[in-house]
Amino acid sequence: MGYKVAVVGATGNVGHVLLDILAERAFPADEVVALASRRSQGKEVSFGDKTLKTKALETYDFSDIDICLMSAGGDVSKEWAPRIAAQGAVVIDNSSAWRYDQDVPLIVPEVNADAAAGFSKKNIIANPNCSTAQLVVALKPLHDHAGIRRVVVSTYQSVSGAGKAGEDELDRQTRAVYSLQDAVTEKFQKRIAFNLIPQIDVFMEDGYTKEEWKMLAETKKILDPKIRLTATCVRVPVFVSHSEAVNVEFERPISADEARxxxxxxxxxxxVDKREDGGYVTPVDATGEDATYISRIREDATVENGIAFWCVSDNLRKGAALNAVQIAEVLVNRKLISPKAR
Structure with a gap:
């Protein structure tokens, strides 16, 4: 008997990719249900070679759902995740609503899959922030080898991290600039077309943005609470895939060759690390791919035991949808859950 899986937020950017990845990876589901808000009820979405009609979250009965993949925003998750979990479904949530709850595991399977066993406290598992997910995948094997003291990371985050509205704004503004019209700003704080915006999410009292704080808090929870991290998060005029310039200070010696x-x-x-023109990965190269790509690995001579590298990953896949499906695979493969009798 296979599992019954619900995808909440099926009509959004990440929802579409969740459905694609469930089909691509042949997840052992007998049935997949696409859910969204009432206003999206009846919309059609693709699932492999099938077409699913979206049902309304507000009226759906979750009593026979085994796994619920949620990507509908923090407010929706705060309201609905506990309700769905109370009906016996394991909720894997992409929002920030549950990441910092000590009773909710925050999982990146390549890094801390063992923590998934703690899901039963609330029947909820949290997916990390997209920029954190690719970072900890890269940091984990290096930390195991040489022990990380401190991380300095600058992110170059695509507009798809702000949803379809972010992509639409970049497209619209780019067309406006080329046609010598006003580039109207609605989604972002300043014009994003042909520009960079050193603000993602709101500012906090210490001058960091909430996105920067998320990277610190989530890296500590997923990888090691002793790691010190400082981040500068920047929105860039790229449609898909986040990039990061990372400098790491280790407790023990490590060379660039060893790190590679x-x-x-x-x-x-x-x-992908060739010391030649084009011998590195860019956001365009990583889009549509599952891997976290590492390039430009070199020693950082400004600190003892320092390494610098460039990290790129598709934020809609590893940063969100793929990671959620991988968590579901951990639950299934480790027999942490079984399908309900139907």
Whole structure:
């Protein structure tokens, strides 16, 4: 008997990719249900070679659902995740609503899959922020080898991280600039077309943005609470895939060659690091791919035991949908859940 899976937020950017990845990876589901708000009821979405009609979240009975993949925003998740979990479904949530709850595991399978066993406290598992997910995939094998003291990361985050509205705004503004019209700003704080915006999410009292704080808090929870991290998160005029420039200070010596070989052997990582023109990965190269790509690996001479590298990943896949499906696969493969009798 296979599982019955619900996808909440099926009409959104990540929802579409969730359905694609469930089909691509042949997840052992007898049935997949597409759910969204009432206003999207009846919309058709693709699932492999099938077409699903979207049903309304507000009226759906979850009593026979085994796994619910949620990507409908924090407010929806705060209201509905406990209700769905109370009906016996394991909720894997993409929003920030549950990431910092000590009774909710925050999982990146390549890093801390064992923590998934703690889901039963609330029947909820949290997916990390997209920028955190790719970062900890890269940091984990290096931390195991040499012990990370401190991380300095600058992110270059695509507009799809702000949803379809972000992509639409970049498209609309780009057309406006080329046609010598006003580039109207609605979604972002400033014009994004042909520009960079050093603000993602709201500012906090210490001057960091909430996105930057998320990277710190989530890295500590997923990887190691002793790691010190500072981040500068920047929105860039790229449609899909986040990039990160990362500097790491280690407790023990590690060379660039050692780091390169460690990363090559690590799960979920592809190293593309040729010291020549174009011998690295860009956001366009990573779009539609599952791997976290690492390039530009080199020693950082400004600190003892320092390594610098460039990290790129598709934020809609590893940063959200793929990671959620991988968590569901952990639950199934480790026999942490069984299908309900139907």
């Amino acid at each position: 070989e460690i990363l090559r052997a690590a799960p979920g990582i592809m190293v």
